[in-house]
Amino acid sequence: MKELRIIRICLAVLFFLGAAAYLAIGVPVHRALKFVELFQIIPSSITFSLGSIIVWFIITLFIGRFYCSTVCPVGTLQDFFSKGRKLFRRLNRPYSYRPGSKMRFYILGVYIFCVIAGVAAVPFWIEPWSIFRNICGDMHPSAEKMEWIRVGVGVTTGILAGVVSVILLLIVSLLTGRGFCTDICPVGTALGCLSNYTLYHIEFDPDRCINCMRCEDICPSQCIKVVSRHVDNSRCIRCLDCCHVCPNDAIKLQINRNRRMNPLMTPTRSASSAT
Secondary structure (H helix, E strand, C coil), X not given: CHHHHHHXXXXXXXXXXXXXXXXXXXXXXXXXXXHHHHCCHHHHHHCCCHHHHXXXXXXXXXXXXXXXXXXXXXXXXXXXXXXXXXXXXXXXXXXXXXXXXCHHHHHHHHHHXXXXXXXXXHHHHHCHHHHHHHHHHCCCHHHXXXXXHHCCCXXXXXXXXXXXXXXXXXXXXXXXXXXXXXXXXXXXXXXXXXXXXXXXXXXXXXXXXXXXXXXXXXXXXXXXXXXXXXXXXXXCCCCCHHHHHCCCCCEEEECCXXXXXXXXXXXXXXXXXXX
């Protein structure tokens, strides 16, 4: 599991640097950087790259929201920003579980409607690849000028969008970790809808868990609740940080569901009805 986490981190850094170079400077840096955009879900959908869409559909059904922790540059940027929590006394505290917000589904519905209706304003502000394009465009506006014009905005608006996006992402990351991914991002919400059908999922081993709380404390998606041995896999981005810090190997990415092996720890039906 630790090896898989290292691979994930290396891929995340690779895609982030590649996306930054591609969007801030352009293809002239190296033609191979074009692959970064081809791996993004929304750009692939716009260009009708069915192969890329099918690949991500299969990957998500196999392992979950691996896209969010590996390929999405906005996700990696949030991980970088969230490290700044250590610089502020009030924010330098462990994460804790919080229920998923229903607002994310409303945002997804509005996003889909705007895409179908051809309203570019909403996707321009909340779709992760567009957000990162705006951010990188601030470093080299001429490289993104034509793209901004294509969606119906001027260079000034594009630059302003990039500045606002950085500020908002910084605030959200410092306060909630991956809050943008779990509560706002339409791509993440859409991928999360497949969570009940994924082959691999994050699962507790209740007989190994010692309630040390390390997994819940480190989870940037705030989707782990140790007291009830619950993981909200629809919001889990598969960063595998929880598996890395667990001292007893009690939380894993696996296929099967776990149940207590010790029958004394499981209430009987008669005992439940008596209470």
